Amino acid sequence: MEADVSQWPEPDTELLGRIAELLTDARSAHEQAKAARRDLARRSLDLVCSGSVPPEEIPIRLRSTAQAVLSGVATWPRCQYVVAGGARQGGRPVPAPALRVLLEEALVQPAGPVRVAAEDIAATVDGEQAVLLVLMPEPAPGLDLAALRQRLATALAHWLGPTDSVSIGVGSPVADPGNARRALGEARNALRSAQDGPDRVTVRGPDDLTAHFLSLLPLIPADARRSFAARHLGPLRHHDRRHRTELLATLEAFLECDASWTRTAARLHLHVNSLRHRIARIEQLTDTDLALLETRLDFLAALRAT
Structure with a gap:
């Protein structure tokens, strides 16, 4: 049953209007912050993958980029790259923007692979892949890959078809921007390894690659x-x-x-x-x-x- 606010006393309608304005401002700030974080992910990805930027300049530019976007961050934040791709029936790729949203939601769940807030995730899309830059809280050692797989498998159970699959590669946490290119490379190599996995949802990290290689x-x-x-x-x-x-x-x-x-x-x-x-x-x-x-x-x- 809907209320007829036209019959409300004037002080109540004024209060309702102010609440509506506050909610609108809060949503606008939330969307602006999300856009800034996605811009951070895009710019960091472009820098790390750039062939025109000298390697010694990448740490300086990454550090200044993080400072410009994440308020209150005085140094390069400890972070971890997550790269995801998927295949649907007939070989069609799973839309990367959908993967990006699913990964963001899986990571911020209270029982997720690590307790991170939405503002700790900068996400973007690179071709058919979703790329996430996750700012890691201290003293967490990094994402729990088994928990990430379980969370995604549950989230995707009613979304994937019987022959669809999603693969996720995770790089090592890095506390220095000079290691960002290595960490992204690890995540992408882990993704390639995950794409050979037998399960509908496969998550691999650098330790999986090293152990398999040395075996x-x-x-x-x-x-x-x-x-x-x-x-x-x-x-x-x-x-x-x-x-x-x-x-x-x-x-x-x-x-x-x-x-x-x-x-x-x-x-x-x-x-x-x-x-x-x-x-x-x-x-x-x-x-x-x-x-x-x-x-x-x-x-x-x-x-x-x-």
């Missing part, structure tokens, strides 16, 4: 493993012997610290800039790019093969 090493003949290790590590060993450097130990620490600049620098008691010079020298000597997950897996396998 295959014993299947490779010993001679082939030694040859592989010599090809990848030989230039570094030769350089260390000739110049009394510690490039091989630096590489090993870098991999053990999940390619985190800050953690590796702390372990080796180096300034981050000094570490960057060492990593650049390693890449130059081996003609590789350690920002790529597949490169880091190759070196990890070479170290384990010796």
Whole structure:
């Protein structure tokens, strides 16, 4: 039954009008904040994927972008990339905007994979993929992949067809913008691995890739493993012997610290800039790019093969 507000006393109708104005302002502010967060996700994605921006400038630009959008943030926030894609019957992709909304809703549930608020998620669309930048609360170690899968499987149960599937890749949490490109690469590699999963909803992270990759090493003949290790590590060993450097130990620490600049620098008691010079020298000597997950897996396998 609807009330006839025309019969209300004037003070009541004035109060109702003010409440309506406040709700309209609140909704407008909410929508503006969401648009700003999506703009943050889009700009950070463009920066990380850009081939025209020098790598050393990316951390500076990412940090200033986050400060401009997230009020009260004085430093680059600890964050985690989530990338999702889906396939429907006949090979048609699941609409990326729908995936973006579903992931946002799954992450902010009280019983979700980690307690984050809606304002902690910056989401965008990249082609047929949804890309989320999740600002991680302290001291949470990162998203709980099993909980994320369960939440999405429940949410999608009545939405997916019998042959439809959704795949999600999650990168490692990063506390330094210099690691953003690596983290996004991890998420995308994990997504590719998830696309081979047998379930309707599959979630994979970097640990899944590393464990699977290293489990295959014993299947490779010993001679082939030694040859592989010599090809990848030989230039570094030769350089260390000739110049009394510690490039091989630096590489090993870098991999053990999940390619985190800050953690590796702390372990080796180096300034981050000094570490960057060492990593650049390693890449130059081996003609590789350690920002790529597949490169880091190759070196990890070479170290384990010796």
